[in-house]
Amino acid sequence: MTEPSGLHFHTRSGLLTLHGQTLDLDVRQQRLLAVVAVATLRGKGGAEVSEFRRARGWSHLNDGAIKNAASRLLMRLGELRAPLVAFAPREKTKRWALNMAEIGALSHDLADLETFAAWVFDEAAPMQSDTLNAARLLVLAATAFEQGRYRDAEEHARAAFLAEPSPDQHLRALAMIAWVKTVSASHEEGWSTVKALQEQLQRYQQDAATLPSDEVEALTWIQIARFHMRKVQPKPARAAYAHAARLLGEGHHREWGAIEAGLGYLAQQDGELMEAARRYQSALGHFTRGHWPWAMHAQYNNLAAVNFRLHEEGVPDAPHHAPGFLAEAIRWSLHARDFADSMDFGGSIDIEVNLAYAYRLQGRIDEARKELLRAARSARASQNISDRAIITVERAEIEEASGQRAQAVESLREALGLLSEVGVDEWTRAAERRLNELEEGVPLSKPIKLW
Structure with a gap:
């Protein structure tokens, strides 16, 4: 259960409340923050956030508590933005987000992104019922997955599959189920869901009326690659990533980030550690441009892990790693922890195990045990x-x-x-x-x- 953050936001007025106390933003700042919040949810918030921080609003937020609360708001909305933009119908997103801005006060605590997502869909202007319901359920599945509640994520995704959505939404639902099973179930269960995803894709490709979009077909291949990657099957994983890459345009930062991160992992498993670090850096850049905090956080952990390996393998420190690979690994791990704290992610197993490992190598056994x-x-x-x-x-x-x-x-x-x-x-x-x-x-x- 997610702990309350005490952070509430009113979409129409831009009022920001922290632990029951309305923060002292002037009217212009409130309006700007409301605009930035909606832009962030639409996946277009980068420029608006930068502008707000640079001059129009941020420089006037003299109170540290206000600045921190506003930062947390934008980060939390950015975290929700990824599944919203991924699963909400693209042609409806602009009108839907703008309508949301006119609804009124948001009563849910922003620590509970799944409840927030449900509220957004309940209050937004009506879309075609089956499309809306499938999109809503997929957003709930994605937010539950990113919070580590895999059973809830699977239930939402299966409900989305049964909601009679479009072929694209069907494949998105099956891809989500396959991803949940890949990370949380046995090899056999994971493979059965991936096989079902492949078979459904093949059926849809045989009929022009159900032909999936390039973007969703790429997402399907990325999920197939993820399964093979997790099971350390490099040849089929690389083939699936290559298939996905041929389908994607330049602007799909979320998908390109997933491909780069996956190829980085495969390079790491093959012992090509500097190549792995390069891929992880590339993935971090894509996820940063795509405003996907959860995936950015994963790359901090990946960069920590590959630097641990570079230290362990005795690779001579490169000039840009002057502090040494072990020190770099600890630095990336602590960076990941700070990022997780700022995002209210809670504990991170990757960070904590990485730090335990590093402290053990340094002979700091008590600190290793604590981590x-x-x-x-x-x-x-x-x-x-x-x-x-x-x-x-x-x-x-x-x-x-x-x-x-x-x-x-x-x-x-x-x-x-x-x-x-x-x-x-x-x-x-x-x-x-x-x-x-x-x-x-x-x-x-x-x-x-x-x-």
Whole structure:
């Protein structure tokens, strides 16, 4: 359950309320903030936000609490913007967003983006009922997914599929279901949903009346690639990403970011670490231009992870990495944590496990334990089996570094149980090798890290 942020916004007037107290913006600032908020939801907010911050409004927000609240508002709206623009019918978005600005006071706390999205669709001007309902459900699925509530995301996406939407919306719903199952279920369940997505795409392509748009076909191939990427199957993953890239125009930053991030991950798995870092930087640029905070946050974590690998592999530090790769990894991890805090993302398992790993390498075992405890709290309600396996393996490494070999053995056995459901053979082999070393008391090889 998302904790209340205490941040409320009134769409018509631009009034901003923090913990029940209306913040002291003048009338012009209120109107500007309302315009910026709607522009942000439409995915066009970059220029307006910059203008507001530069002169028209931001420089006059002398109170630190007001400036912080306004920043949080724009970030939260930016977070919701990605699924809205992705799933709301494009030809309706402008009129719908402008109508929303005239509705009146928004009573929902902005910490609960799913409730906010539902309110937007309930209050917006009517569209064709099946299109509107499918779009609404897909937005709810996307917001639930980004909050880690995979069961809710799947339920919303399945309801969207059954809402008799257009072929494009059908494929979007199936892609969302496939993504949920890829990250939260077994290999077999994930593959069955990806196969269903491929088969539905092929059926629609056989009839000119149901031919999907290039954008949605690209999204379908990106999801197919994501499955193969998560399961460390590089050849089909690269082929699917290449297929998606041929369909996309230049302005689709969200989709290009997904392709670059995926290719970065595959390069990282192949040991091409500098290429991986380049791809992650490119993905970060696309997601920044596309105003997608959740994906930006993921790239901070990816850049931290690849710098950990560069340190671990003993790659000579490049001139632009003067502090050293380990220091760069910690810097990116802390950057990711600050970003997560500013966005009210809550705990991040990737950040916390990365920091635990870094502190363990530096011999800072107590700090490593604290970070891993934070990761465990973040994952407690998670259905993401991969995250749980990663945390358990890192716990074993910290226990071994502390001289607690028996506990490390038990932790690795627990991790192997989880990895049997994840279905990534490379991860399972690494954990089995480590367990054999610990059980047999032989000299240990390099500690393992599962990404």
